[in-house]
Amino acid sequence: MKRVITFGTFDVFHVGHVNIIERARSLGDYLIVGISSDKLNISKKGRAPIYSEQDRIKIIGSLKFVDETFLEESLELKEEYLKKYNADILVMGDDWKGKFDHFNSICEVKYLERTPSVSTTELIEIAKSR
Numbered sequence: 581m582k583r584v585i586t587f588g589t590f591d592v593f594h595v596g597h598v599n600i601i602e603r604a605r606s607l608g609d610y611l612i613v614g615i616s617s618d619k620l621n622i623s624k625k626g627r628a629p630i631y632s633e634q635d636r637i638k639i640i641g642s643l644k645f646v647d648e649t650f651l652e653e654s655l656e657l658k659e660e661y662l663k664k665y666n667a668d669i670l671v672m673g674d675d676w677k678g679k680f681d682h683f684n685s686i687c688e689v690k691y692l693e694r695t696p697s698v699s700t701t702e703l704i705e706i707a708k709s710r
């Protein structure tokens with residue numbers, strides 16, 4: 581049984597998020613998703629997510645591809661999370677390419693191609709302009 585783990589904010593949920601979650605799940609038998617806390621997002625992106633962490637966890641946890649979710653409190657805790665959740669494969673979008681290669685000694689690290697032409701930032705801009 582292969583355990584796959586992935587991380588993300590998944591704010592303003594869109595098809596790019598579904599695609600990576602679906603593909604991550606297809607690489608193994610059990611998918612764990614670490615969802616960035618509101619606080620972590622503010623430190624990473626300089627703004628609070630549109631959807632709260634409770635709502636983002638509820639949305640991601642309701643997907644049929646997702647077996648388990650948890651709150652990712654810090655980028656520095658990645659190694660602890662990989663060990664705690666017994667991950668065999670870490671999946672990230674290719675915007676993170678190379679950034680997590682050093683975890684190769686703990687688990688397999690895979691970067692999947694991002695879905696083109698859709699992003700949370702762009703969706704916020706489109707919504708604002710209407």
Ligand code: C2G
Nearest residue numbers: 587588589590591596600616672673674694695698
């Ligand atoms: N994604 C994608 N295609 C898009 C947009 C996003 O495949 N068009 C992927 C990203 O590559 C990422 C996941 O969806 O793997 C979640 O995206 P974000 O919410 O932007 O994640 P991010 O804030 O980069 O968080 O510890 C790592 C971070 O928590 C990753």
